[in-house]
Amino acid sequence: MYTQLRETADELAAVLWREHTVYRERGGGVVIRGEHVERWISLGPTGGKDQALLRAGRLLDGGTTAPARTEVVVDLTAGTAELAAVCRSLLAEVAAAAEPAPRPSGRAPGKQRKQGRAAPAARPRRPRKQRHTSLGSLFVLLCVAGVLGAWLYSLFGRYGY
Structure with a gap:
């Protein structure tokens, strides 16, 4: 059953997404992850012949899967x-469920804004710049290099090498 699920998952993954990862899950099923769309699809055994349980969900920020x-x-x-069409409909339901509900504006329903003021604009979040090596790590590396240099100087500096 696993080989049939794996072959079906490979075919589905190629049809659904250009970028995907297919792997086996603990329960004996197969998972297709689409990191770029933040969604996953799972094919699991149901006990019936030539049948599978198809599940869909979304990926969370840390890369973990939501239920x-x-x-x-x-x-x-x-x-x-036909299987790809079913997958697409499930993914559409997941996408619709993942969209946040509109926030209330905080005003009473009958009140209107003053004419002279514009609505405050939402500031877009800037992506965080990530350093590969922090300043603290660089400082530690410089200290280690200094200690190593002093040890080498004390070792070879006496003899004039």
């Missing part, structure tokens, strides 16, 4: 195009 939002039992003998 499945939707699931459906599919027939593996159906063509790849």
